[in-house]
Amino acid sequence: MKSALPLATVVLAILAVWYLAAALMNAPLQRDLFSNAGRTDYSTQDLVGASLNMERPKLPAPHQVAGELYKLIFATSPTSKRSLVYHGLITLEETLIGFIIGSALGIGLAVLIVSMRWLDRSMMPWIVASQTVPIIALAPMIVVILNQFNVTGIAPKAVIAAYLCFFPVTVGMVKGFRSPDPLQLDLMRTYSATRAQTFLKLRAPASAPFFFASMKIGAAAALVGAVVAEVTKSEDGGLGARLLAGSYYGQTVQIWAALFAAAALSAALVGLIGVAGRIAQKRMAFVP
Amino acid sequence: MTPRRLAELLPPLAFGLAVLAIWEAGVRLLNVPAVILPPPSAIATRFATSLPTLAADFRQTIQGVLAGYIIGSLAGFVVAVLIDRSEFLQRGLMPIGNLVSALPIVGVAPIMVMWFGFDWQSKAAVVVVMTFFPMLVNTVAGLSGAGSMERDLMKTYGADYWQTLLALRLPVAMPFIFNALKINTTLAMIGAIVAEFFGTPIVGMGFRISTEVGRLQIDMVWATVVVAAVTGSLFYALVAGIERRVTFWHASYRAKEA
Numbered sequence: 001m002k003s004a005l006p007l008a009t010v011v012l013a014i015l016a017v018w019y020l021a022a023a024l025m026n027a028p029l030q031r032d033l034f035s036n037a038g039r040t041d042y043s044t045q046d047l048v049g050a051s052l053n054m055e056r057p058k059l060p061a062p063h064q065v066a067g068e069l070y071k072l073i074f075a076t077s078p079t080s081k082r083s084l085v086y087h088g089l090i091t092l093e094e095t096l097i098g099f100i101i102g103s104a105l106g107i108g109l110a111v112l113i114v115s116m117r118w119l120d121r122s123m124m125p126w127i128v129a130s131q132t133v134p135i136i137a138l139a140p141m142i143v144v145i146l147n148q149f150n151v152t153g154i155a156p157k158a159v160i161a162a163y164l165c166f167f168p169v170t171v172g173m174v175k176g177f178r179s180p181d182p183l184q185l186d187l188m189r190t191y192s193a194t195r196a197q198t199f200l201k202l203r204a205p206a207s208a209p210f211f212f213a214s215m216k217i218g219a220a221a222a223l224v225g226a227v228v229a230e231v232t233k234s235e236d237g238g239l240g241a242r243l244l245a246g247s248y249y250g251q252t253v254q255i256w257a258a259l260f261a262a263a264a265l266s267a268a269l270v271g272l273i274g275v276a277g278r279i280a281q282k283r284m285a286f287v288p
Numbered sequence: 289m290t291p292r293r294l295a296e297l298l299p300p301l302a303f304g305l306a307v308l309a310i311w312e313a314g315v316r317l318l319n320v321p322a323v324i325l326p327p328p329s330a331i332a333t334r335f336a337t338s339l340p341t342l343a344a345d346f347r348q349t350i351q352g353v354l355a356g357y358i359i360g361s362l363a364g365f366v367v368a369v370l371i372d373r374s375e376f377l378q379r380g381l382m383p384i385g386n387l388v389s390a391l392p393i394v395g396v397a398p399i400m401v402m403w404f405g406f407d408w409q410s411k412a413a414v415v416v417v418m419t420f421f422p423m424l425v426n427t428v429a430g431l432s433g434a435g436s437m438e439r440d441l442m443k444t445y446g447a448d449y450w451q452t453l454l455a456l457r458l459p460v461a462m463p464f465i466f467n468a469l470k471i472n473t474t475l476a477m478i479g480a481i482v483a484e485f486f487g488t489p490i491v492g493m494g495f496r497i498s499t500e501v502g503r504l505q506i507d508m509v510w511a512t513v514v515v516a517a518v519t520g521s522l523f524y525a526l527v528a529g530i531e532r533r534v535t536f537w538h539a540s541y542r543a544k545e546a
Contacts, residue, residue: 003379010380058403121296122303132524133517134477137493140485140501141509148324220390227392231485232498240395247398247486256400263391270390 013055015062021060026051029058030284036268048131059282065068068257090238091226094154097223098161105151114177115168115195124133124174127219130167138163139225140232153236164225167216172217176210177203187191208284219269227262238258239265296336324528326507334507337513342515347479350519352408356415357476361469363416374451385425393418397483406487415479419472426468430461463538464529473523476489481516529531 034042042050052061060068072084080086095242109127114119139160146156180202188198192196230240246255306330314320315327322330335342389509397414404410434457441453493512500508508509 003383005375006380007378007383010377014384023364049379102440118299122299124410125300126304129521132474133520134474134481137481137497137513137516140498141506141513144501144504145324145506148321178413197302216390220392224394228482228485231482231500243395243398247401250402252399252402259395259399263393266391269389 016060018059020057022057023048023051025058026054030054033191038205054251057252060256065256065260068253069260072257073261082092084239084257085241086259087237087242087265088261088265091223091230091240091262092155092239094157094226094229095161095219095223095265095269096156097158098226099165099219101158101184102162102165103169104216106166106178106214107138107173107211109166110173110177111169111199111222113174115199116251127167127170127174131171132181135167136164136225136228137229141234141244143229147233149286156233157226157236157238160229161225165222168221169214171215172174173207176207176214179210204284205284208281209277209286212273212280216270221271223262223269293399298371311477318383322507324505326510330507331510332515335511338508338511342511344491345496345512346515347375347412348408348488348521349494352411352480352483353415353476355408356412356479357419357472359412360416360419360476361423364420364468365427365465366428366430367420368424369453372428372453378428382425382428385421385428388421389425394479394482397479397486400483401486402409402498406489408492411480411483411488413493414483415476418475422471422475424466424469426471427461428463431457433457433464434460462535463531466527466535468526470524470531473527474520476517477523 025046030047033054034040034047053064054060057064069084072082076083076085078085078089082095088206113124113127140161142160143156146152146159151159179212183199184202184206188202193201226238227240227243230236230238231244234241234244239258241259243255243262246258247253311325311331312327315325326334341386369379383493394414396417397410400410400413404413431453438456438460439452442456443492446457481494481497484492485498488495496512500506500512
């Protein structure tokens with residue numbers, strides 16, 4: 001844990017800057033509030049203290065966000081529509097369904113691309129090009145189109161999550177299946193291994209590091225997809241819907257709380273995949 | 289264009305045309321309503337007749353994309369060079385940089401819209417936040433890329449820190465920096481378009497997509513998506529082209545020439 005001390009220092013510095021910024025950004029607003037209330041006898045200390053505890057600050061102070069998170073996660077019943085657990089679970093469900101479908105399709109297509117030359121030559125350039133295109137722009141349209149077929153609720157969001165997760169997983173897995181070097185492939189040929197055997201015994205195990213890297217990117221992309229989809233169709237709830245509601249009603253503390261909840265969800269998913277990857281790669285002797 | 293290059297281009301082109309043909313034929317034969325999926329010909333017609341609107345949207349969005357991209361990438365690069373001399377800061381900042389790259393940063397869009405207003409400035413701010421960390425992480429990784437042999441050589445020349453940085457370590461870091469610049473082109477487009485879902489003046493690609501979806505003018509949405517896709521690809525191609533000129537010495541390009 002050589003980085004524990006530097007990390008703690010940097011986190012503390014960020015918090016300090018955050019408090020300073022909150023005080024500086026909110027002070028003008030708070031000064032207006034004071035003058036509207038007819039108060040002129042406040043000290044600088046009063047001003048700073050009040051700026052850090054406003055109801056609708058420009059930038060909420062860290063303790064306000066922490067308090068809001070505590071209130072909405074632990075002190076609110078998980079079935080209430082105000083609870084972040086309620087909305088977080090909706091987002092998590094969409095993300096997981098989308099992630100599983102998207103990565104399964106991505107891996108499936110990667111297998112096809114690696115085993116069929118004409119698919120590789122005709123389709124791969126498009127898949128690579130799709131990485132340079134803001135495919136998220138299609139999200140609102142997918143929600144509406146699925147709506148025409150009476151697909152509502154979490155399904156359309158899961159579809160968008162799947163579709164954002166799909167492309168990076170395909171690209172990563174094609175790279176992974178191609179990662180064995182020619183020497184190893186030649187060895188398989190001298191064993192007169194069939195293509196299926198080469199795939200199962202060499203290409204698939206060799207792709208393990210790429211698999212876990214792709215899963216991490218895919219999970220993060222799926223969550224972004226779910227959140228953006230919730231913004232475009234917000235009546236079913238979810239963290240994205242909380243973001244939008246907060247921005248409509250100027251509830252900045254609520255926006256920040258929803259943002260942190262989404263960040264924690266994403267970090268937890270990616271972290272879990274990272275741990276699973278480390279265990280698996282240790283067993284497969286990729287890392288000592 | 290050499291015949292070989294042409295042969296490489298042919299299969300993807302054929303595939304793309306086949307997809308368009310199947311799309312057009314399928315929509316017409318199955319009588320798919322235009323609110324679900326308009327045929328490519330309808331999208332092309334709409335594209336041609338709405339050029340002024342599309343151009344105005346493009347101008348609005350590209351301002352935020354470019355301003356944010358330049359500021360964010362530059363800031364990430366400068367911070368990376370500044371913390372390069374302090375191992376302590378690197379150890380503290382790198383885990384955070386890596387963590388942030390997995391977070392749904394587009395979520396800061398409503399906050400930025402509140403801080404900087406509806407116009408392109410708030411979109412640029414979202415793009416700055418999104419592009420900063422990939423550049424920081426990649427530049428720091430690139431700056432540590434020079435081998436100890438080369439560093440020792442610079443030391444025997446009596447080169448000081450800045451000379452080593454400019455003559456050895458920055459050139460070595462260039463592939464990493466361009467990698468971040470390429471990732472950032474896509475992130476910048478995504479950031480600007482999604483930020484427009486949260487409020488804009490009545491112009492911009494994200495605004496157009498969300499309002500035309502509401503009015504069920506799906507062909508206009510597709511036309512805007514075409515503009516976004518072409519812009520994203522050209523932006524990427526531009527950066528990749530500059531990379532090819534700057535890092536012509538890199539193994540991945542030399543191999544292709546031979």
